[in-house]
Amino acid sequence: MRLYFSLAWRNIWRNKRRSLISMSSILFAVMLAIMSRSMMIGTFERMIDTIVGTFSGYIQVHQEGYFDSSSLDDIFVPSSDLLAQIEGTEHVTLAVPRLESFALVSSGDNTNGARIIGIDPAKEDQMTAISERISTGSYFTEASEGIILGSELAKDLKKTVGDTIILLGSGYHGITAAGRFVVEGLVSFPADEMSAALAYLPLPVAQHLYGVEEGITTLAVMLDHARNLERARNALEVVLSDEYEVITWKMMVPELDQLVQMKYVGQDLVLALIYIVVGFGILGTVLMMTMERLREFGMVTALGMKKRTLAIIVLIESSLLTLSGAIAAMVLTIPILAKLQQEPIQLTGKMAEGYESYGFEPVLAFTLHAPIFFWQTFFVLLIALVSSSYPFFRISKLNSVEAMRTGH
Amino acid sequence: MAVIKTDHLSRVYEDHGVPVKAVDDVSLSIEEGEFTAIVGPSGSGKTTFLNMVGGLDAPSSGTIEVDGKQISQMKQNELIGFRLRHIGFVFQAYNLIPVLTAKENVEFIMLLQKKSKAERDKRATELLDAVGLGDRLGRRPHELSGGQQQRVAVARALASMPSFVLADEPTANLDSTSAENLLDIMERLNKEQKMTFVFSTHDPRVVARAHRVVTLRDGAIESDETRS
Structure with missing residues (x-):
């Protein structure tokens, strides 16, 4: 397996510039996704804290x-x-x-x-x-x-x-x-x-x-x-x-919960669009990596490599390509978010007044909530998997002899 | 004992709707330890014949027996495994994996066979030594000359301990010195290890060294000459 990983990693660097461009696009997309997600979760949590902290409490216990x-x-x-x-x-x-x-x-x-x-x-x-x-x-x-x-x-x-x-x-x-x-x-x-x-x-x-x-x-x-x-x-x-009822703030202030959910859905759509654009970029890279290596694919299958093994190597390649971008994004984002979590951005002017009029603190808060990082990694791996579907298809239909004739 | 035996082997292609017989009713038996050249002009069916014997192409009719096993009816995955264990390939265009070193290219085939690291290390080093590249283990293909790359390909073909090696025009892209060098190595391996080599070629240098020369014309055997 180590040689497969090594092979995949070296294949990525066959065309350094192309791979770096792909990784950069993933890096910026993941950074944007993590930062915006962190800000939304951080700010909403702060809003909720303000509301439940100043008034309702997270949960209320009543007589049924x-x-x-x-x-x-x-x-x-x-x-x-x-x-x-x-x-x-x-x-x-x-x-x-x-x-x-x-x-x-x-x-x-x-x-x-x-x-x-x-x-x-x-x-x-x-x-x-x-x-x-x-x-x-x-x-x-x-x-x-x-x-x-x-x-x-x-x-x-x-x-x-x-x-x-x-x-x-x-x-x-x-x-x-x-x-x-x-x-x-x-x-x-x-x-x-x-x-x-x-x-x-x-x-x-x-x-x-x-x-x-x-x-x-x-x-x-x-x-x-x-x-x-x-x-x-x-x-x-x-x-x-059963004498008592347990009511959460979401039931007490459903408008706030709905507002939060609506904002999340809106952001999800924007992030989905960003990821689709990045996904096509990765697909382009994987497509080129596949087409220029058809002869090599033909050769290794002729020698005795199973198509399934070849497909796994291609999957490792696209996963490494996307993960490298994602990991770099996380490495760059964590210190920035840690700083912003400690020192949220204070809003001023009209925007601050708008927040205050709803009883919210006028700050953009951030969080280092681990699942944000987990989900971004999951999404980029999903992109890698989807991007690998074309090479998978080509490999499954590969004819070693015909493939070895390409590029002659 | 015959390592390769074909019986009334034929391969018909469709070319723009017109059937073309690339290999026509070839019955041939190649014994262990032979150094055989399949010769003939371009389009005579040499490569198609070699591809079928190597399990890379399926015959239209007839049978192929390799190491006593019928391969013509094998399924794709079965054939891949069979090739890995029984057949060594040397292709015309070197066909090494460009991102792997010479040693890793040789090890690659043993890795597919799931050989241990120690065994892979030992055999790859021995084989590269045997083809005169013991000092080039860490070089990548682009750092080697064409002749050296083809010698790595020979070492790789032998790495899996195959029953025979199929070499498709192995000297076609080499200069005279490199070609002679490569043939020296193959001849030595044939003599010392009794390795069976089957070439498809129209290189007279290969033909000159072959112990048996099978000539194809229009897909059929025109002559089959064994030399002492």
Whole structure:
């Protein structure tokens, strides 16, 4: 086999310039593919991190039925065993309790509807770093009994820190939930829509308001990495009883998942076109390598080489040709991506504003995710295989005597 | 014992719809250790006959027996394996693999036979020594003269330990000195190793050294002369 590899490698270098051009085309195509794929995955992962990190969590655990009903009647009391089970599940780093409902937020003549979230101040801050988003006033302390309003909501209500607002809603089993709260702080999110319709209460205060005692609606779950979403979900479904439902961010924010999938498909099409163009280049090279060696093919089969062995050598040739380009591309790309992973490209101007308006960080992030490299290698090998189909065909139809007459 | 035996061997080609008899009813027996030249003018059927005996071309009718085995009915893959074990080839145009060295070209055939590396090394070196190229083992074909390349081809033909060597116009592209040199080597191998050589040629230098000369004309045997 070593001589076959050696033979294939030397055959590639029979025409150095042609092989170098082919390898270069593969090198640039693979570099482009890896870089663009790395940027798309890196940027989307960062977007998802921002969204799930600032709000939903990668996964939420509810009482079965809550996701559809959003009703306070579907609450549960998180026992310490349950929390231990969830936090002990592989890939889970944190489980944060929440009581989520809606209420009218009223002040004088101004009334707005808002999502009211009862939070465990310390754990919530650990998960979402919400204290860093407080634009005015301060974040909850252990003793807090007030409310934190979204900055846009406060603006609509014409209220600020130290003012009082009234919450009016429907509580557990339809009881009236009403209370007066002092505004302790204002929170600003990158997306104004969020800041205009959100308010936080300390969890015990919210539980009292809605009359749910120690009940919560949600355990927001953080993971060690976004890529472990399905693994963690499956593990949680195994661990938890049927009383609970396990909902991923993809189910909670399907628009984001669809956007990501759509972008991937778009990029796949562009990359497929690039690879088709490169594939034809390789095919051209392999075609020339075949045609100019027909006589040699005839000679080696006359001597006793099986056509199958000859086909394998040709396949090794095209594989080595494409792999050389791909490996060179990886060698060049890895340090660039490692640097960009550490220091993402910061967007400025209109593009940055566009990102920020959707609540995303204005950066182009990159990742050194190993499967990107695996898939590009797979695709170039696929090209090698497809490019070898013509020589395979010629070899299968080869007549040694006629082939040896060519080139005379 | 006959290493090659043909019986009423014929080969008919279609040339623009017209049947052409390239080999016409040739019955011939070549014994072990012969140094035989198949001669005749261009188009007389020498190469076609050699191709059929070498299992490279199929007869239209008649049979070919090589080493006691009928090869005319063998399938393609079976024939390839048979050629590898029983027949050595020397072609007119050297036909070495350009990217391999002289030694690797000789080893190549043994590699196909799945011989061990040690055996390949030893035999390739011995054979190249025997054809006077012991000091050119690492040279590639383009670094060798035409005569030297043809000597590598002879070494390669012998590497598989064949029953006989078929040489198609082996001296056609060589100058006189190289041709004589090559024939010296082949003659010596024939004498010392009892290797059977069958040439298709119209080179008088080859004919002069052959022990038996079979002349073909229009595909049929015109004469078959054995010399003492």
